[in-house]
Amino acid sequence: MTSWANTGARDLHLDLRTTIAPGTRGAREALVNALRDTIRSGRLTPGAMLPPSRTLAADLGLARNTVAEAYADLVAEGWLASRQGAGTWVVNSPAAGPPPRPRGIPGTPTHNLMPGSGDVAQFPRSAWLASTRRALTGAPTEALRMGDPAGRIELREALTEYLGRVRGVRTTPDEIVVCAGTRHGVEILTRVLGGPIAVEAYGLFLFRDAIAANGATTVPINVDDDGAVIGELDATDATAVLLTPAHHFPHGVPLHPSRRTEVVDWAHRTGGYLLEDDYDGEFRYDRQPVGSVQGLDPDRVVYLGSASKSLSPVLRLGWMVLPAELVDRAHDALGGQQFYVNALLQLTMADFITSGAYDKHIRRMRMAYRRRRDLLAAALEPFDVGIRGLSAGLHLQLTLPPGTEAEVMRRAGEAGIGLSGLRVLRHPDAGPDVPDADGIVVSFGTPAEHAFPAAVDALCRVLGGLIR
DSSP states (O other), X not given: OEEEXXXXXXXXXXXXXXXXXXXXXXXXXXXXXXXXXXXXXTSSOTTOBOOOHHHHHHXXXXXXXXXXXXXXXXXXXXXXXXXXXXXXXXXOOTXXXXXXXXXXXXXXXXXXXXXXXXXXXXXXXXXXXXXXXXXXXXXOGGGGSOOOTTOOHHHHHXXXXXXXXXXXXXXXXXXXXXXXXXXXXXXXXXXXXXXXXXXXXXSOHHHHHHHHHTTOOEEEEOEETTEEOGGGXXXXXXXXXXXXXXXXXXXOOOOOXXXXXXXXXXXXXXXXXXXXXXXXXXXXXXXXXXXXXXXXXXXXXXXXXXXXXXXXXXXOOEEEEOOGGGHHHHHXXXXXXXXXXXXXXXXXXXXXXXXXXXXXXXHHHHHHHHHHHHHHHHHHTTSSOEEEOTTBSXXXXXXXOTTOHXXXXXXXXXXXXXXXESGGGBOTTOOTTSOOOOEEEEESSSSOGGGHHHHHHHHHHHHHTTOO
């Protein structure tokens, strides 16, 4: 007899015809064999609940006592477990071996000090949920269809107010395009502008990879204590330059005011564009806010921002503020519709901003990150390292004694510490005039609050074995 057990809360397919072996004594042994084989094959895994005996009996056309006795036999053999009121379930059997260990994310370090993320454990779940409810309740029907390539007007209006108030950005909703993060924005702009695109000699290789994947080359320009060396642009034929003016990654310095003016002058003179990556620009601690370069000249600067550092990178939510002459070209590069960021997420973010919850979250996290920065800086005082980036952002760059970076990275890996080495951030085409110093980049934003002190202690143990 063959049946799908489908009259109760749990389905279980058993074919008793294939389990009645020669010499067996009927349905009870056939059912025991069928269940045992199902567990051996992995179709029923440890923890899987079985149907109630009454339900399985009805589906297989057996007496309830037959099923109950079969269950009892397998409990005695160690295949199943049962408790009054809790049901019957598969446990670790001798044949199956030990239960599988919980699976973590491959490559996730024990002490995660890798840059690129804020503390996602502090994601404002309750406030975000409230915004989601309001957004979904008030969402127009057309928001559930593929829409404007620029993104939802509600979010673009909210961003116009917020970016103008907080970052000094001068724009209108019509000049904002919603994208799936800053990297996605760089991809779109590469398709629009072509190349080559000048980039900082030290910076995120993921942007260099994105530009290359879209058919353009990158040209490195040096970075010193005043930020990117803008004078080097004249020796290139770049159509645009990608910079992090508010807080350079990884050196942690802002672009000097004279160089902000210089890069705008370069763009006007050559017909090029500045692509301004506002990397963790909301987080500053010991200095006045550094406004956007876009506010100096909206016609030659593209402003790029996202919620990756402030909320979570998995939202895949970013925005571009474009010069008016690039808007239609960006829409075309997006394919004429908004395929990349779902409308309900955009509506939620719009409500999160307009309700004041985003400002509140940023203020709370700014204080939390400042405490962490102070703890990390104090812990590093005994070591012979240079520290950059104390005044803003979510990371510090530590300059190490010559020849020690590789060994620090090796020992950090053995200790389960996730870090970024400085050398991997150096542009492969950077010339001999670009310093090739040893160093590491340490994020004080990534770990959860409870895990941060242990991560700092682990880092200090690694440094203590090499550097004093």
